[in-house]
Structures are given as C-alpha cells and as structure tokens.
Amino acid sequence: MLRVAVVGGSGYIGGELIRILLGHPEVELCAATSNRFANRRVDSVHPNLRNVCDLTFTHPEDLGTYDVVFLAVPHLESMKQASGLLKLGDVVIDLTADFRLPDEEVFRRYYKVPHEAPELLGEFVGGLPELHRKELRDADRISVPGCMATAAILALWPVADVGLLEPDVSVDARTGSSGSGASSGPADTHSERANVLRVFAPIGHRHEAEIEQATGLRVTMTATGVDAVRGVQVLCRGRFVGEVDEKLLRTIYREYYGDEPFVRVVAQRRGVYRLPEPKILSGSNFCDVGFALDTAERRLVLIGALDNLVKGGAGNAVQSMNIRFGWPERLGLEFPGLHPN
Structure with missing residues (x-):
C-alpha cells in the first residue's frame, strides 16, 4: 500500500481528500496536517468522518516522508513553501x-503578486x-486545475479542438459557497450568502488563463456566487464556424468522451435534468457536459457542471494519482452522487 499524507487537511478540499482516501483500497492515509487543529481528532473538524477516521491532525513541522503528498493549503502558500513541501513526497x-x-508573467497578471518559485x-x-x-x-509533480476552469475546459475542449469555434468565447460561471473555502470571510456567513446571486468576479477571473491555455481560445469570464453549498455550473457562449448541427455536436462529444469514466454527455429534449446541473453531482467525481445551439445566429452554448470539491478538486487529484x-x-x-438532494 502507498503511504499518503494530506497537507492542509482541515479545509473543505482537505476534508474531501481525507474522505476519499480513507475508502481507497490501495493507499494508507498516514497523516493530515493542520496548524490550527494540531493534535485534535480529524473527525472533530470533519464530523462526517466520525467512526470512519481515527487520525489526529499532525502539525506540518512533524511530517515525515510519504509516497504521495496532497497539498491542500491556501492559494499562494505552495510556492512560498515549495522547497520544503516537495521533499515530503515522491509524488506531490x-x-x-x-x-x-x-x-510567470501570466501568473503575476492574474494573481497580482510575483511568483516565489519561478524555477x-x-x-508540474x-x-x-x-x-x-x-x-x-x-x-511526480501534478497541479490540479481550478473547479470552474475544469468545468469550462471539459465543456469547450472537444469543440475547440476540432476547430468549430470562433476564438472568442465568454464563460458565465456559478458556484456554491464551499468554493470560498472553510476560512472565508464575512461575505460568506449564512446571513450574507443565503438567497444570493452575487457577482463576485465581473471581469478578469483568474480561471480565464487556465481555460485559455487548455483550449487555445480567447476567454472572458464572469463568476457568480449562488445559494448552494456545493456545485459549479458554467455556460460557455461562442459562435461556431462551418456547418454545425446537434447530431455533429453529439458525435464530437462522444468521440472525445465516450470512453471517459467521469465525463457524461447530457443534452436531452425531455426531463427535469435535460442539461448539466450540479445538484445531482454532489459528492461524485463526474463532470456532465452538454450543449444548445442556434443555427440561424450561429450561436453555441456549451455547458459544464460538477461538484467543485470532488471533480473540481479532491476527486480529480485522486483520479490523477490512480493514473500515475x-x-x-x-x-x-x-460514488455516483445523490438524488434527490
């Protein structure tokens, strides 16, 4: 069995990593770290793990070395501690x-700080x-993409890769409150977050750069917080070139994703869940993708949905480990998700 550790185990993503790894038949979860909760039981922070996990949180300074280390620390912390963190695991x-x-310059433009480990x-x-x-x-070094970026890339990539999209697309993303993390600020208290449709990134969202580098498109992105805990849904709008109809789109998606274990094409004419919707994906590693088109105006909407903590984070990381x-x-x-939920 592989010995694994989670650095930053007290956040939402860290909790999902612990949950998934505890049920993985080929790994032994040896440690999960937390500065704040060191020496406290993991299930005191992640109550869903009661009677499932007997670990206590380890202080980061007390870590050993492991076969695989997952880094679930806050953004901009990995690069600050890179020299030490990369020594903890054969695979990071x-x-x-x-x-x-x-x-490096793209990173500086989107994150407003210089990169501290540009070498x-x-x-990754x-x-x-x-x-x-x-x-x-x-x-041996793997970097998992952002949750909204993952949904948008998987929705856009097949159509962009075959050259059916004009280069300029817009991405309209919606996300639940867990995307802000366990230590988010006053804007994410229940009284402020409930019943909202809050545009928190009207222009220039950081995931634009990830989507652009994966698809080769020019992307403008807007992100909105919605009244949900989990889930991401993206609507990617653009114009198509050539002759495109529903049959062709369905064929393209099936060619790209027909053998994929965690991508499903959802574009139906009937039913409650006719197009991708994150509600039924909670807890699962699936990303559902779908489409709608207006042939008269040459408009195309490509839709992606996933659980931001699983396929948008911890699940993608474990899937990558499985491949490695x-x-x-x-x-x-x-786990297939829940319905009703």
Whole structure:
C-alpha cells in the first residue's frame, strides 16, 4: 500500500481528500496536517468522518516522508513553501493555484503578486486526466486545475479542438459557497450568502488563463456566487464556424468522451435534468457536459457542471494519482452522487 499524507487537511478540499482516501483500497492515509487543529481528532473538524477516521491532525513541522503528498493549503502558500513541501513526497499533487500556469508573467497578471518559485513553473503536469492522461503516467509533480476552469475546459475542449469555434468565447460561471473555502470571510456567513446571486468576479477571473491555455481560445469570464453549498455550473457562449448541427455536436462529444469514466454527455429534449446541473453531482467525481445551439445566429452554448470539491478538486487529484500508479481510474471514486438532494 502507498503511504499518503494530506497537507492542509482541515479545509473543505482537505476534508474531501481525507474522505476519499480513507475508502481507497490501495493507499494508507498516514497523516493530515493542520496548524490550527494540531493534535485534535480529524473527525472533530470533519464530523462526517466520525467512526470512519481515527487520525489526529499532525502539525506540518512533524511530517515525515510519504509516497504521495496532497497539498491542500491556501492559494499562494505552495510556492512560498515549495522547497520544503516537495521533499515530503515522491509524488506531490498540488491543489492550489500556484503551479497551474507555467508562464510567470501570466501568473503575476492574474494573481497580482510575483511568483516565489519561478524555477519550478512548467515542472508540474496538469491534473486533468481527460487532457493529460499520457503525461500523468510518469508525473511526480501534478497541479490540479481550478473547479470552474475544469468545468469550462471539459465543456469547450472537444469543440475547440476540432476547430468549430470562433476564438472568442465568454464563460458565465456559478458556484456554491464551499468554493470560498472553510476560512472565508464575512461575505460568506449564512446571513450574507443565503438567497444570493452575487457577482463576485465581473471581469478578469483568474480561471480565464487556465481555460485559455487548455483550449487555445480567447476567454472572458464572469463568476457568480449562488445559494448552494456545493456545485459549479458554467455556460460557455461562442459562435461556431462551418456547418454545425446537434447530431455533429453529439458525435464530437462522444468521440472525445465516450470512453471517459467521469465525463457524461447530457443534452436531452425531455426531463427535469435535460442539461448539466450540479445538484445531482454532489459528492461524485463526474463532470456532465452538454450543449444548445442556434443555427440561424450561429450561436453555441456549451455547458459544464460538477461538484467543485470532488471533480473540481479532491476527486480529480485522486483520479490523477490512480493514473500515475497504473490503477483503474474509478478506484476510490465510485460514488455516483445523490438524488434527490
């Protein structure tokens, strides 16, 4: 069994990593760290793990070395501590934004700070299996993309890759409150967050750069907080070139995703859930993608939905680990979601 550790185990993503890894048949979860909760039981912070997890949180300074280390620390912390963190594991899987963008100037433009470990940029393989499966098989440093970026990339990539989209697209993203993390500020208290449709990033969202580098498109992105805890939904709007109809789009998506274990094409004419919707994906590692088009105006809407904490984070990380060690990709990730929820 592989010995694994989660650095930053007290947040929402850290909790999801712990939950998934505890049920993984090929790993032993040896440690989960927290500065604030060191020496306290993990299930005192993640109550869903009562009678499932007997670990106590380890202080980061007390970590040993492991076969795999997952980094679920706050954004901009991985790069500050990179020299030490990368020594902790033979394979390091980073869930922060710090190593997603290989270009130092692009990173500075979107994150408004200089990168503190620029020599490591470009050394991380993208932790999105659908695009980087081959590279992940030998990767020792993996960077998992953002949740909204993952949904948008998976919705856009097949159509962009075959050249059916004009280069300029807009991405309208909606996300639940857990996307702000467990230590978010006053804007995410229940009284302020309930019943909202709050536009928190009207222009220039950081995930634009991730989507652009994966698809080759020019992206403008808006993000809105909605009255949900989990879930991401993106509507990617653009114009198509050539002759495009519903049959062609369905064929393209099936060619790209027909063998993918965690991407489903959802574009139906009837039913309550005719198009991708995150409500039924809660707790699962699925990303549902779908489409709608207006042939008269050459307009196309590509839709993606996922659980931001699973396929948008912890699940993608574990799926990447499975590929790295030659295991079935579904291992530890079989939970199908809930309905009703």
